[in-house]
Amino acid sequence: MNEENAAAPTVEIAPAARLRAERVRLGYRGRIISNELSVDIPDGKVTVIIGPNACGKSTLLRALARLLTPEEGAVLLDGKPITSYRAKEVARQVGLLPQTSTAPDGIRVADLVARGRYPHQxxxxxxxxADAEAVADAMAATGVTELSARPVDQLSGGQRQRVWVAMVLAQDTPIVLLDEPTTYLDIAHQIQLLDLCRxxxxxxxxxVVAVLHDLNHAFRYADHLIAMRDGRVVAAGAPKEVVTAELVHEVFSLGCRIIDDPETGAPLVIPLAENAARVS
Structure with a gap:
Protein backbone atom coordinates (compact mmCIF):
# COMPACT_ATOMS: atom_id res chain seq x y z
CA MET A 1 0.00 0.00 0.00
CA ASN A 2 1.47 3.32 -1.05
CA GLU A 3 1.31 6.49 0.99
CA GLU A 4 -1.55 7.91 -1.06
CA ASN A 5 -3.78 4.92 -0.26
CA ALA A 6 -2.75 4.65 3.39
CA ALA A 7 -5.63 5.10 5.81
CA ALA A 8 -5.59 8.29 7.80
CA PRO A 9 -4.63 7.76 11.43
CA THR A 10 -7.50 7.51 13.87
CA VAL A 11 -7.78 10.55 16.11
CA GLU A 12 -9.59 10.00 19.39
CA ILE A 13 -11.69 12.97 20.45
CA ALA A 14 -12.41 13.19 24.15
CA PRO A 15 -16.14 13.44 24.86
CA ALA A 16 -17.40 16.73 26.21
CA ALA A 17 -17.74 16.90 29.97
CA ARG A 18 -21.24 16.12 31.25
CA LEU A 19 -21.25 19.36 33.24
CA ARG A 20 -19.67 22.56 32.05
CA ALA A 21 -20.09 26.32 32.00
CA GLU A 22 -19.75 28.10 28.67
CA ARG A 23 -18.83 31.79 28.73
CA VAL A 24 -21.21 32.56 31.57
CA ARG A 25 -21.85 35.90 33.22
CA LEU A 26 -22.81 35.38 36.85
CA GLY A 27 -23.92 37.88 39.44
CA TYR A 28 -26.49 39.02 41.96
CA ARG A 29 -28.78 42.06 41.82
CA GLY A 30 -26.74 43.85 39.18
CA ARG A 31 -23.33 43.01 40.69
CA ILE A 32 -21.23 40.92 38.30
CA ILE A 33 -19.10 38.22 39.95
CA SER A 34 -17.81 36.42 36.86
CA ASN A 35 -17.87 37.32 33.18
CA GLU A 36 -17.01 35.14 30.17
CA LEU A 37 -16.29 32.26 32.57
CA SER A 38 -15.83 28.81 31.02
CA VAL A 39 -15.24 25.69 33.11
CA ASP A 40 -15.27 21.98 32.26
CA ILE A 41 -15.87 19.51 35.10
CA PRO A 42 -13.99 16.29 34.26
CA ASP A 43 -16.26 13.25 34.45
CA GLY A 44 -15.47 10.64 37.08
CA LYS A 45 -12.85 12.80 38.80
CA VAL A 46 -12.49 14.72 42.05
CA THR A 47 -12.31 18.41 41.18
CA VAL A 48 -11.39 20.94 43.84
CA ILE A 49 -11.96 24.67 43.43
CA ILE A 50 -9.70 27.03 45.37
CA GLY A 51 -9.43 30.79 45.62
CA PRO A 52 -9.69 33.69 48.09
CA ASN A 53 -12.96 34.76 49.65
CA ALA A 54 -15.50 36.35 47.29
CA CYS A 55 -13.69 35.22 44.14
CA GLY A 56 -16.75 33.44 42.70
CA LYS A 57 -16.30 29.83 43.84
CA SER A 58 -19.70 29.45 45.50
CA THR A 59 -21.38 31.44 42.74
CA LEU A 60 -20.00 29.00 40.18
CA LEU A 61 -21.26 26.01 42.18
CA ARG A 62 -24.74 27.53 42.41
CA ALA A 63 -24.79 28.01 38.64
CA LEU A 64 -23.61 24.42 38.06
CA ALA A 65 -26.47 23.21 40.27
CA ARG A 66 -29.08 25.36 38.42
CA LEU A 67 -29.71 27.51 41.49
CA LEU A 68 -28.38 30.60 39.69
CA THR A 69 -29.21 31.38 36.07
CA PRO A 70 -26.39 32.99 34.06
CA GLU A 71 -27.13 36.44 32.67
CA GLU A 72 -25.22 35.39 29.56
CA GLY A 73 -23.77 32.09 28.36
CA ALA A 74 -25.03 28.73 29.59
CA VAL A 75 -24.38 25.89 31.98
CA LEU A 76 -24.65 22.65 30.03
CA LEU A 77 -25.64 19.24 31.37
CA ASP A 78 -25.15 16.44 28.85
CA GLY A 79 -24.86 19.03 26.11
CA LYS A 80 -28.15 20.80 26.85
CA PRO A 81 -28.72 24.01 28.82
CA ILE A 82 -29.34 22.97 32.40
CA THR A 83 -32.29 25.38 32.48
CA SER A 84 -34.06 23.21 29.89
CA TYR A 85 -34.46 20.39 32.41
CA ARG A 86 -37.13 20.16 35.07
CA ALA A 87 -35.88 20.75 38.61
CA LYS A 88 -36.37 17.11 39.62
CA GLU A 89 -34.47 15.91 36.56
CA VAL A 90 -31.48 18.03 37.55
CA ALA A 91 -31.78 16.90 41.18
CA ARG A 92 -31.49 13.27 40.08
CA GLN A 93 -28.20 14.08 38.34
CA VAL A 94 -26.58 16.83 40.44
CA GLY A 95 -26.53 17.06 44.24
CA LEU A 96 -25.39 20.21 46.05
CA LEU A 97 -24.29 20.85 49.61
CA PRO A 98 -24.48 24.66 49.90
CA GLN A 99 -22.23 26.72 52.13
CA THR A 100 -25.06 27.37 54.60
CA SER A 101 -28.15 25.25 55.16
CA THR A 102 -31.15 25.67 57.44
CA ALA A 103 -33.17 22.72 58.74
CA PRO A 104 -36.85 22.97 59.75
CA ASP A 105 -37.31 23.42 63.50
CA GLY A 106 -37.37 20.15 65.40
CA ILE A 107 -36.70 17.86 62.43
CA ARG A 108 -34.91 14.63 63.29
CA VAL A 109 -31.65 13.56 61.67
CA ALA A 110 -33.17 10.56 59.89
CA ASP A 111 -36.01 12.67 58.50
CA LEU A 112 -33.66 15.35 57.19
CA VAL A 113 -31.41 12.79 55.50
CA ALA A 114 -34.52 11.17 54.00
CA ARG A 115 -35.29 14.45 52.21
CA GLY A 116 -32.39 13.62 49.92
CA ARG A 117 -34.66 11.00 48.36
CA TYR A 118 -37.27 13.56 47.28
CA PRO A 119 -36.07 13.78 43.65
CA HIS A 120 -36.71 10.04 43.30
CA GLN A 121 -40.31 10.23 44.51
CA ALA A 130 -34.28 1.19 48.14
CA ASP A 131 -34.91 4.65 49.62
CA ALA A 132 -34.55 3.32 53.17
CA GLU A 133 -31.29 1.60 52.25
CA ALA A 134 -29.92 4.75 50.59
CA VAL A 135 -30.65 6.76 53.74
CA ALA A 136 -29.12 4.12 56.02
CA ASP A 137 -26.00 3.87 53.84
CA ALA A 138 -25.57 7.66 53.75
CA MET A 139 -25.85 7.97 57.53
CA ALA A 140 -23.41 5.11 58.07
CA ALA A 141 -20.91 6.61 55.62
CA THR A 142 -20.95 9.96 57.43
CA GLY A 143 -21.02 8.50 60.95
CA VAL A 144 -24.39 9.89 62.01
CA THR A 145 -26.40 6.67 62.41
CA GLU A 146 -26.37 6.95 66.19
CA LEU A 147 -27.80 10.46 65.87
CA SER A 148 -30.76 9.36 63.73
CA ALA A 149 -33.44 10.11 66.36
CA ARG A 150 -31.88 13.40 67.55
CA PRO A 151 -33.33 16.78 66.53
CA VAL A 152 -30.92 18.46 64.13
CA ASP A 153 -31.08 21.77 66.01
CA GLN A 154 -29.65 20.06 69.12
CA LEU A 155 -26.47 18.93 67.37
CA SER A 156 -23.06 20.55 67.32
CA GLY A 157 -21.94 22.41 64.21
CA GLY A 158 -19.74 19.51 63.12
CA GLN A 159 -22.51 16.96 63.63
CA ARG A 160 -24.95 19.08 61.65
CA GLN A 161 -22.48 19.39 58.81
CA ARG A 162 -22.13 15.61 58.59
CA VAL A 163 -25.93 15.25 58.57
CA TRP A 164 -26.18 17.66 55.64
CA VAL A 165 -23.50 15.71 53.79
CA ALA A 166 -25.50 12.53 54.48
CA MET A 167 -28.58 14.11 52.92
CA VAL A 168 -26.63 14.92 49.74
CA LEU A 169 -25.24 11.38 49.62
CA ALA A 170 -28.73 9.92 50.06
CA GLN A 171 -29.75 11.85 46.95
CA ASP A 172 -27.48 9.37 45.13
CA THR A 173 -26.55 11.56 42.17
CA PRO A 174 -23.71 10.84 39.73
CA ILE A 175 -22.46 14.41 40.21
CA VAL A 176 -21.92 15.80 43.73
CA LEU A 177 -21.12 19.47 44.42
CA LEU A 178 -19.84 20.35 47.91
CA ASP A 179 -19.34 23.97 48.99
CA GLU A 180 -16.84 24.03 51.86
CA PRO A 181 -17.91 20.59 53.19
CA THR A 182 -15.28 20.57 55.95
CA THR A 183 -16.70 23.69 57.66
CA TYR A 184 -17.15 23.15 61.44
CA LEU A 185 -15.39 19.77 61.32
CA ASP A 186 -12.35 18.97 63.45
CA ILE A 187 -9.25 17.72 61.66
CA ALA A 188 -10.11 14.02 62.07
CA HIS A 189 -13.60 14.46 60.64
CA GLN A 190 -12.23 16.64 57.83
CA ILE A 191 -9.94 13.83 56.72
CA GLN A 192 -12.71 11.22 57.13
CA LEU A 193 -15.05 13.29 54.96
CA LEU A 194 -12.45 13.90 52.25
CA ASP A 195 -11.52 10.21 52.30
CA LEU A 196 -15.22 9.45 51.87
CA CYS A 197 -15.42 11.79 48.85
CA ARG A 198 -12.46 10.04 47.26
CA VAL A 208 -17.16 15.12 42.89
CA VAL A 209 -16.61 18.88 42.93
CA ALA A 210 -15.62 20.54 46.21
CA VAL A 211 -14.74 24.06 47.24
CA LEU A 212 -11.98 23.87 49.85
CA HIS A 213 -10.04 26.53 51.74
CA ASP A 214 -7.24 24.30 53.02
CA LEU A 215 -4.74 24.25 50.16
CA ASN A 216 -2.95 21.13 51.31
CA HIS A 217 -6.24 19.24 51.51
CA ALA A 218 -7.12 20.53 48.06
CA PHE A 219 -3.82 19.45 46.51
CA ARG A 220 -3.88 16.05 48.23
CA TYR A 221 -7.40 15.04 47.20
CA ALA A 222 -7.89 16.71 43.82
CA ASP A 223 -7.49 14.90 40.53
CA HIS A 224 -8.29 18.21 38.86
CA LEU A 225 -7.73 21.64 40.39
CA ILE A 226 -9.42 24.91 39.46
CA ALA A 227 -7.79 28.06 40.89
CA MET A 228 -9.93 31.21 40.78
CA ARG A 229 -9.40 34.86 41.52
CA ASP A 230 -11.65 37.87 40.83
CA GLY A 231 -14.28 35.73 39.12
CA ARG A 232 -11.93 34.12 36.61
CA VAL A 233 -9.99 30.89 36.31
CA VAL A 234 -6.28 31.48 36.83
CA ALA A 235 -5.20 27.86 36.33
CA ALA A 236 -6.76 24.44 35.86
CA GLY A 237 -5.27 20.98 35.71
CA ALA A 238 -3.73 18.24 37.82
CA PRO A 239 -2.18 19.68 41.00
CA LYS A 240 1.27 18.29 40.17
CA GLU A 241 1.13 20.11 36.83
CA VAL A 242 -0.23 23.52 37.83
CA VAL A 243 0.70 24.18 41.47
CA THR A 244 3.71 26.45 41.91
CA ALA A 245 4.75 29.03 44.46
CA GLU A 246 4.05 31.67 41.82
CA LEU A 247 0.48 30.41 41.36
CA VAL A 248 -0.20 30.48 45.10
CA HIS A 249 1.15 34.02 45.26
CA GLU A 250 -0.93 35.13 42.28
CA VAL A 251 -4.14 33.66 43.68
CA PHE A 252 -3.72 34.31 47.41
CA SER A 253 -0.92 36.91 47.64
CA LEU A 254 0.89 34.40 49.85
CA GLY A 255 4.60 33.75 49.70
CA CYS A 256 5.36 30.06 50.10
CA ARG A 257 7.52 27.11 49.21
CA ILE A 258 6.10 24.04 47.45
CA ILE A 259 7.49 20.65 48.42
CA ASP A 260 6.29 17.08 47.85
CA ASP A 261 3.88 15.70 50.43
CA PRO A 262 5.85 12.81 52.00
CA GLU A 263 2.64 10.75 52.27
CA THR A 264 1.17 11.20 48.80
CA GLY A 265 3.68 13.05 46.63
CA ALA A 266 1.12 15.82 46.06
CA PRO A 267 2.24 19.46 46.28
CA LEU A 268 2.53 20.69 49.86
CA VAL A 269 2.38 24.41 50.69
CA ILE A 270 4.81 25.77 53.28
CA PRO A 271 4.07 29.48 53.95
CA LEU A 272 7.16 31.64 54.28
CA ALA A 273 7.99 33.28 57.59
CA GLU A 274 6.31 36.67 57.99
CA ASN A 275 9.43 38.72 57.25
CA ALA A 276 10.13 36.71 54.10
CA ALA A 277 6.54 36.44 52.84
CA ARG A 278 7.31 37.27 49.25
CA VAL A 279 8.17 35.39 46.09
CA SER A 280 11.88 35.79 45.40
Missing part, protein backbone atom coordinates in the same frame (compact mmCIF):
# COMPACT_ATOMS: atom_id res chain seq x y z
CA UNK A 122 -43.40 10.66 42.36
CA UNK A 123 -47.09 9.83 42.39
CA UNK A 124 -46.22 6.44 40.94
CA UNK A 125 -43.13 5.86 43.05
CA UNK A 126 -43.52 6.30 46.77
CA UNK A 127 -41.07 5.48 49.56
CA UNK A 128 -39.39 2.12 48.97
CA UNK A 129 -36.88 -0.24 50.50
CA UNK A 199 -13.94 6.63 48.03
CA UNK A 200 -17.25 7.63 46.42
CA UNK A 201 -15.33 8.66 43.34
CA UNK A 202 -13.06 5.64 43.14
CA UNK A 203 -15.65 2.97 43.98
CA UNK A 204 -18.76 4.30 42.26
CA UNK A 205 -17.31 6.64 39.65
CA UNK A 206 -19.15 9.69 40.95
CA UNK A 207 -17.96 13.07 39.78
Missing amino acids: SLLRQWSQ RLNRESGRT
Whole structure:
Protein backbone atom coordinates (compact mmCIF):
# COMPACT_ATOMS: atom_id res chain seq x y z
CA MET A 1 0.00 0.00 0.00
CA ASN A 2 1.47 3.32 -1.05
CA GLU A 3 1.31 6.49 0.99
CA GLU A 4 -1.55 7.91 -1.06
CA ASN A 5 -3.78 4.92 -0.26
CA ALA A 6 -2.75 4.65 3.39
CA ALA A 7 -5.63 5.10 5.81
CA ALA A 8 -5.59 8.29 7.80
CA PRO A 9 -4.63 7.76 11.43
CA THR A 10 -7.50 7.51 13.87
CA VAL A 11 -7.78 10.55 16.11
CA GLU A 12 -9.59 10.00 19.39
CA ILE A 13 -11.69 12.97 20.45
CA ALA A 14 -12.41 13.19 24.15
CA PRO A 15 -16.14 13.44 24.86
CA ALA A 16 -17.40 16.73 26.21
CA ALA A 17 -17.74 16.90 29.97
CA ARG A 18 -21.24 16.12 31.25
CA LEU A 19 -21.25 19.36 33.24
CA ARG A 20 -19.67 22.56 32.05
CA ALA A 21 -20.09 26.32 32.00
CA GLU A 22 -19.75 28.10 28.67
CA ARG A 23 -18.83 31.79 28.73
CA VAL A 24 -21.21 32.56 31.57
CA ARG A 25 -21.85 35.90 33.22
CA LEU A 26 -22.81 35.38 36.85
CA GLY A 27 -23.92 37.88 39.44
CA TYR A 28 -26.49 39.02 41.96
CA ARG A 29 -28.78 42.06 41.82
CA GLY A 30 -26.74 43.85 39.18
CA ARG A 31 -23.33 43.01 40.69
CA ILE A 32 -21.23 40.92 38.30
CA ILE A 33 -19.10 38.22 39.95
CA SER A 34 -17.81 36.42 36.86
CA ASN A 35 -17.87 37.32 33.18
CA GLU A 36 -17.01 35.14 30.17
CA LEU A 37 -16.29 32.26 32.57
CA SER A 38 -15.83 28.81 31.02
CA VAL A 39 -15.24 25.69 33.11
CA ASP A 40 -15.27 21.98 32.26
CA ILE A 41 -15.87 19.51 35.10
CA PRO A 42 -13.99 16.29 34.26
CA ASP A 43 -16.26 13.25 34.45
CA GLY A 44 -15.47 10.64 37.08
CA LYS A 45 -12.85 12.80 38.80
CA VAL A 46 -12.49 14.72 42.05
CA THR A 47 -12.31 18.41 41.18
CA VAL A 48 -11.39 20.94 43.84
CA ILE A 49 -11.96 24.67 43.43
CA ILE A 50 -9.70 27.03 45.37
CA GLY A 51 -9.43 30.79 45.62
CA PRO A 52 -9.69 33.69 48.09
CA ASN A 53 -12.96 34.76 49.65
CA ALA A 54 -15.50 36.35 47.29
CA CYS A 55 -13.69 35.22 44.14
CA GLY A 56 -16.75 33.44 42.70
CA LYS A 57 -16.30 29.83 43.84
CA SER A 58 -19.70 29.45 45.50
CA THR A 59 -21.38 31.44 42.74
CA LEU A 60 -20.00 29.00 40.18
CA LEU A 61 -21.26 26.01 42.18
CA ARG A 62 -24.74 27.53 42.41
CA ALA A 63 -24.79 28.01 38.64
CA LEU A 64 -23.61 24.42 38.06
CA ALA A 65 -26.47 23.21 40.27
CA ARG A 66 -29.08 25.36 38.42
CA LEU A 67 -29.71 27.51 41.49
CA LEU A 68 -28.38 30.60 39.69
CA THR A 69 -29.21 31.38 36.07
CA PRO A 70 -26.39 32.99 34.06
CA GLU A 71 -27.13 36.44 32.67
CA GLU A 72 -25.22 35.39 29.56
CA GLY A 73 -23.77 32.09 28.36
CA ALA A 74 -25.03 28.73 29.59
CA VAL A 75 -24.38 25.89 31.98
CA LEU A 76 -24.65 22.65 30.03
CA LEU A 77 -25.64 19.24 31.37
CA ASP A 78 -25.15 16.44 28.85
CA GLY A 79 -24.86 19.03 26.11
CA LYS A 80 -28.15 20.80 26.85
CA PRO A 81 -28.72 24.01 28.82
CA ILE A 82 -29.34 22.97 32.40
CA THR A 83 -32.29 25.38 32.48
CA SER A 84 -34.06 23.21 29.89
CA TYR A 85 -34.46 20.39 32.41
CA ARG A 86 -37.13 20.16 35.07
CA ALA A 87 -35.88 20.75 38.61
CA LYS A 88 -36.37 17.11 39.62
CA GLU A 89 -34.47 15.91 36.56
CA VAL A 90 -31.48 18.03 37.55
CA ALA A 91 -31.78 16.90 41.18
CA ARG A 92 -31.49 13.27 40.08
CA GLN A 93 -28.20 14.08 38.34
CA VAL A 94 -26.58 16.83 40.44
CA GLY A 95 -26.53 17.06 44.24
CA LEU A 96 -25.39 20.21 46.05
CA LEU A 97 -24.29 20.85 49.61
CA PRO A 98 -24.48 24.66 49.90
CA GLN A 99 -22.23 26.72 52.13
CA THR A 100 -25.06 27.37 54.60
CA SER A 101 -28.15 25.25 55.16
CA THR A 102 -31.15 25.67 57.44
CA ALA A 103 -33.17 22.72 58.74
CA PRO A 104 -36.85 22.97 59.75
CA ASP A 105 -37.31 23.42 63.50
CA GLY A 106 -37.37 20.15 65.40
CA ILE A 107 -36.70 17.86 62.43
CA ARG A 108 -34.91 14.63 63.29
CA VAL A 109 -31.65 13.56 61.67
CA ALA A 110 -33.17 10.56 59.89
CA ASP A 111 -36.01 12.67 58.50
CA LEU A 112 -33.66 15.35 57.19
CA VAL A 113 -31.41 12.79 55.50
CA ALA A 114 -34.52 11.17 54.00
CA ARG A 115 -35.29 14.45 52.21
CA GLY A 116 -32.39 13.62 49.92
CA ARG A 117 -34.66 11.00 48.36
CA TYR A 118 -37.27 13.56 47.28
CA PRO A 119 -36.07 13.78 43.65
CA HIS A 120 -36.71 10.04 43.30
CA GLN A 121 -40.31 10.23 44.51
CA SER A 122 -43.40 10.66 42.36
CA LEU A 123 -47.09 9.83 42.39
CA LEU A 124 -46.22 6.44 40.94
CA ARG A 125 -43.13 5.86 43.05
CA GLN A 126 -43.52 6.30 46.77
CA TRP A 127 -41.07 5.48 49.56
CA SER A 128 -39.39 2.12 48.97
CA GLN A 129 -36.88 -0.24 50.50
CA ALA A 130 -34.28 1.19 48.14
CA ASP A 131 -34.91 4.65 49.62
CA ALA A 132 -34.55 3.32 53.17
CA GLU A 133 -31.29 1.60 52.25
CA ALA A 134 -29.92 4.75 50.59
CA VAL A 135 -30.65 6.76 53.74
CA ALA A 136 -29.12 4.12 56.02
CA ASP A 137 -26.00 3.87 53.84
CA ALA A 138 -25.57 7.66 53.75
CA MET A 139 -25.85 7.97 57.53
CA ALA A 140 -23.41 5.11 58.07
CA ALA A 141 -20.91 6.61 55.62
CA THR A 142 -20.95 9.96 57.43
CA GLY A 143 -21.02 8.50 60.95
CA VAL A 144 -24.39 9.89 62.01
CA THR A 145 -26.40 6.67 62.41
CA GLU A 146 -26.37 6.95 66.19
CA LEU A 147 -27.80 10.46 65.87
CA SER A 148 -30.76 9.36 63.73
CA ALA A 149 -33.44 10.11 66.36
CA ARG A 150 -31.88 13.40 67.55
CA PRO A 151 -33.33 16.78 66.53
CA VAL A 152 -30.92 18.46 64.13
CA ASP A 153 -31.08 21.77 66.01
CA GLN A 154 -29.65 20.06 69.12
CA LEU A 155 -26.47 18.93 67.37
CA SER A 156 -23.06 20.55 67.32
CA GLY A 157 -21.94 22.41 64.21
CA GLY A 158 -19.74 19.51 63.12
CA GLN A 159 -22.51 16.96 63.63
CA ARG A 160 -24.95 19.08 61.65
CA GLN A 161 -22.48 19.39 58.81
CA ARG A 162 -22.13 15.61 58.59
CA VAL A 163 -25.93 15.25 58.57
CA TRP A 164 -26.18 17.66 55.64
CA VAL A 165 -23.50 15.71 53.79
CA ALA A 166 -25.50 12.53 54.48
CA MET A 167 -28.58 14.11 52.92
CA VAL A 168 -26.63 14.92 49.74
CA LEU A 169 -25.24 11.38 49.62
CA ALA A 170 -28.73 9.92 50.06
CA GLN A 171 -29.75 11.85 46.95
CA ASP A 172 -27.48 9.37 45.13
CA THR A 173 -26.55 11.56 42.17
CA PRO A 174 -23.71 10.84 39.73
CA ILE A 175 -22.46 14.41 40.21
CA VAL A 176 -21.92 15.80 43.73
CA LEU A 177 -21.12 19.47 44.42
CA LEU A 178 -19.84 20.35 47.91
CA ASP A 179 -19.34 23.97 48.99
CA GLU A 180 -16.84 24.03 51.86
CA PRO A 181 -17.91 20.59 53.19
CA THR A 182 -15.28 20.57 55.95
CA THR A 183 -16.70 23.69 57.66
CA TYR A 184 -17.15 23.15 61.44
CA LEU A 185 -15.39 19.77 61.32
CA ASP A 186 -12.35 18.97 63.45
CA ILE A 187 -9.25 17.72 61.66
CA ALA A 188 -10.11 14.02 62.07
CA HIS A 189 -13.60 14.46 60.64
CA GLN A 190 -12.23 16.64 57.83
CA ILE A 191 -9.94 13.83 56.72
CA GLN A 192 -12.71 11.22 57.13
CA LEU A 193 -15.05 13.29 54.96
CA LEU A 194 -12.45 13.90 52.25
CA ASP A 195 -11.52 10.21 52.30
CA LEU A 196 -15.22 9.45 51.87
CA CYS A 197 -15.42 11.79 48.85
CA ARG A 198 -12.46 10.04 47.26
CA ARG A 199 -13.94 6.63 48.03
CA LEU A 200 -17.25 7.63 46.42
CA ASN A 201 -15.33 8.66 43.34
CA ARG A 202 -13.06 5.64 43.14
CA GLU A 203 -15.65 2.97 43.98
CA SER A 204 -18.76 4.30 42.26
CA GLY A 205 -17.31 6.64 39.65
CA ARG A 206 -19.15 9.69 40.95
CA THR A 207 -17.96 13.07 39.78
CA VAL A 208 -17.16 15.12 42.89
CA VAL A 209 -16.61 18.88 42.93
CA ALA A 210 -15.62 20.54 46.21
CA VAL A 211 -14.74 24.06 47.24
CA LEU A 212 -11.98 23.87 49.85
CA HIS A 213 -10.04 26.53 51.74
CA ASP A 214 -7.24 24.30 53.02
CA LEU A 215 -4.74 24.25 50.16
CA ASN A 216 -2.95 21.13 51.31
CA HIS A 217 -6.24 19.24 51.51
CA ALA A 218 -7.12 20.53 48.06
CA PHE A 219 -3.82 19.45 46.51
CA ARG A 220 -3.88 16.05 48.23
CA TYR A 221 -7.40 15.04 47.20
CA ALA A 222 -7.89 16.71 43.82
CA ASP A 223 -7.49 14.90 40.53
CA HIS A 224 -8.29 18.21 38.86
CA LEU A 225 -7.73 21.64 40.39
CA ILE A 226 -9.42 24.91 39.46
CA ALA A 227 -7.79 28.06 40.89
CA MET A 228 -9.93 31.21 40.78
CA ARG A 229 -9.40 34.86 41.52
CA ASP A 230 -11.65 37.87 40.83
CA GLY A 231 -14.28 35.73 39.12
CA ARG A 232 -11.93 34.12 36.61
CA VAL A 233 -9.99 30.89 36.31
CA VAL A 234 -6.28 31.48 36.83
CA ALA A 235 -5.20 27.86 36.33
CA ALA A 236 -6.76 24.44 35.86
CA GLY A 237 -5.27 20.98 35.71
CA ALA A 238 -3.73 18.24 37.82
CA PRO A 239 -2.18 19.68 41.00
CA LYS A 240 1.27 18.29 40.17
CA GLU A 241 1.13 20.11 36.83
CA VAL A 242 -0.23 23.52 37.83
CA VAL A 243 0.70 24.18 41.47
CA THR A 244 3.71 26.45 41.91
CA ALA A 245 4.75 29.03 44.46
CA GLU A 246 4.05 31.67 41.82
CA LEU A 247 0.48 30.41 41.36
CA VAL A 248 -0.20 30.48 45.10
CA HIS A 249 1.15 34.02 45.26
CA GLU A 250 -0.93 35.13 42.28
CA VAL A 251 -4.14 33.66 43.68
CA PHE A 252 -3.72 34.31 47.41
CA SER A 253 -0.92 36.91 47.64
CA LEU A 254 0.89 34.40 49.85
CA GLY A 255 4.60 33.75 49.70
CA CYS A 256 5.36 30.06 50.10
CA ARG A 257 7.52 27.11 49.21
CA ILE A 258 6.10 24.04 47.45
CA ILE A 259 7.49 20.65 48.42
CA ASP A 260 6.29 17.08 47.85
CA ASP A 261 3.88 15.70 50.43
CA PRO A 262 5.85 12.81 52.00
CA GLU A 263 2.64 10.75 52.27
CA THR A 264 1.17 11.20 48.80
CA GLY A 265 3.68 13.05 46.63
CA ALA A 266 1.12 15.82 46.06
CA PRO A 267 2.24 19.46 46.28
CA LEU A 268 2.53 20.69 49.86
CA VAL A 269 2.38 24.41 50.69
CA ILE A 270 4.81 25.77 53.28
CA PRO A 271 4.07 29.48 53.95
CA LEU A 272 7.16 31.64 54.28
CA ALA A 273 7.99 33.28 57.59
CA GLU A 274 6.31 36.67 57.99
CA ASN A 275 9.43 38.72 57.25
CA ALA A 276 10.13 36.71 54.10
CA ALA A 277 6.54 36.44 52.84
CA ARG A 278 7.31 37.27 49.25
CA VAL A 279 8.17 35.39 46.09
CA SER A 280 11.88 35.79 45.40
